[in-house]
Amino acid sequence: MDKYLANDKRYEKTEYKKCGLSGIKLPLLSLGLWHNFGGVDTFENGRNILRYAFDNGITHFDLANNYGPPPGSAEESFGKILRTDFKAYRDEMIISTKAGYLMWNGPYGNWGSKKYLVASLDQSLKRMGLDYVDIFYHHRPDPDTPIEETMAALDLIVRQGKALYIGISNYNAEETAEAVKLLQKMGTPCLINQVRYSMFERWVEESLLDTAEDAGIGLIAFSPLAQGLLTDKYLNGIPDNSRAAKSWGFLKENQVNQALNKVKELNEIAVARGQSLAQMAIAWLLKDKRITSVLVGASSVNQLEDNMAATDYLTFSKEELNEIDEILNS
Numbered sequence: 166m167d168k169y170l171a172n173d174k175r176y177e178k179t180e181y182k183k184c185g186l187s188g189i190k191l192p193l194l195s196l197g198l199w200h201n202f203g204g205v206d207t208f209e210n211g212r213n214i215l216r217y218a219f220d221n222g223i224t225h226f227d228l229a230n231n232y233g234p235p236p237g238s239a240e241e242s243f244g245k246i247l248r249t250d251f252k253a254y255r256d257e258m259i260i261s262t263k264a265g266y267l268m269w270n271g272p273y274g275n276w277g278s279k280k281y282l283v284a285s286l287d288q289s290l291k292r293m294g295l296d297y298v299d300i301f302y303h304h305r306p307d308p309d310t311p312i313e314e315t316m317a318a319l320d321l322i323v324r325q326g327k328a329l330y331i332g333i334s335n336y337n338a339e340e341t342a343e344a345v346k347l348l349q350k351m352g353t354p355c356l357i358n359q360v361r362y363s364m365f366e367r368w369v370e371e372s373l374l375d376t377a378e379d380a381g382i383g384l385i386a387f388s389p390l391a392q393g394l395l396t397d398k399y400l401n402g403i404p405d406n407s408r409a410a411k412s413w414g415f416l417k418e419n420q421v422n423q424a425l426n427k428v429k430e431l432n433e434i435a436v437a438r439g440q441s442l443a444q445m446a447i448a449w450l451l452k453d454k455r456i457t458s459v460l461v462g463a464s465s466v467n468q469l470e471d472n473m474a475a476t477d478y479l480t481f482s483k484e485e486l487n488e489i490d491e492i493l494n495s
């Protein structure tokens with residue numbers, strides 16, 4: 166592939182929003198590498214997606230120790246592309262990784278102990294060829310490790326210079342408030358909570374949106390398209406190359422079938438707005454000022470292009486919002 170030179174106009178193409186009360190701004194859309202960047206995927210396709218993202222103003226790239234498959238391979242592929250294409254642009258990027266799910270055998274390769282988090286980040290840094298990540302997340306709360314230990318591990322990692330900022334993921338409102346308080350005391354403020362939020366998954370609306378605002382932290386919404394359900398791709402069945410058709414994908418055929426009627430109705434509203442359903446689903450999340458960024462996945466450049474155009478039209482009428490709620494609550 167040709168030598169990569171980033172587009173000069175990349176910062177004219179997207180908006181950046183303050184992450185809570187911190188000094189960091191994130192793009193309205195960020196790119197996640199959970200699927201499509203593993204050892205089972207086509208390397209050059211992932212590379213093209215990353216180039217397109219960066220050329221169009223996406224500065225935030227989200228990984229985790231276990232992304233692949235096989236686990237670790239997304240960080241390895243990303244590391245390779247960083248070396249070949251993005252070396253000159255490292256300081257223009259916010260790179261995040263996480264630990265909290267199963268990564269290696271035995272009692273120290275999962276959940277939230279200091280032992281696991283510190284060792285896992287060391288491994289991630291090696292795989293990506295980085296000295297530090299910008300955000301290190303605890304991937305999910307651990308009911309068996311005192312939250313004080315997990316937060317102390319995150320604080321240590323920042324003091325060691327291995328991460329600039331700390332994030333939590335999948336923490337509910339109470340867990341978030343507790344984590345924020347502990348980190349504050351240690352002098353390493355929590356930057357952000359990464360949570361599943363889409364038209365189909367609205368639990369954060371109960372209280373987390375308010376808690377995050379009160380705590381002055383950002384929120385980044387993952388799986389905003391419900392893994393592809395909130396697009397037009399399943400309207401006429403399950404395409405061969407879709408996530409729902411892949412043996413390693415986390416989206417199952419029965420989830421597609423269950424959602425289909427609502428997807429069809431939502432698609433009609435999107436078409437009437439002159440948007441794709443994917444664009445409307447992203448815009449619907451960004452209408453809330455407490456959402457800092459929407460963390461999309463993409464298996465092709467075309468999908469990412471479609472998703473990024475969501476920001477061309479972010480407003481909704483009251484009638485549209487009511488109609489959407491009616492469909493979602495039916």
Ligand SMILES: NC(=O)c1ccc[n+]([C@@H]2O[C@H](COP(=O)([O-])OP(=O)(O)OC[C@H]3O[C@@H](n4cnc5c(N)ncnc54)[C@H](OP(=O)(O)O)[C@@H]3O)[C@@H](O)[C@H]2O)c1
Nearest residue numbers: 197198199387388389390391392393396407408461462464
């Ligand atoms: N913290 C956590 O626990 C956690 C959990 C899950 C995800 N995440 C993060 O969130 C990121 C995004 O998650 P996600 O991949 O589930 O997000 P998503 O945006 O809901 O789904 C992405 C998938 O939808 C399909 N798609 C995307 N744009 C499309 C379009 N315009 N038209 C048709 N299909 C489209 C593609 O699947 P096909 O392969 O079918 O084309 C794509 O891979 C992950 O990469 C990861 O960084 C975090």
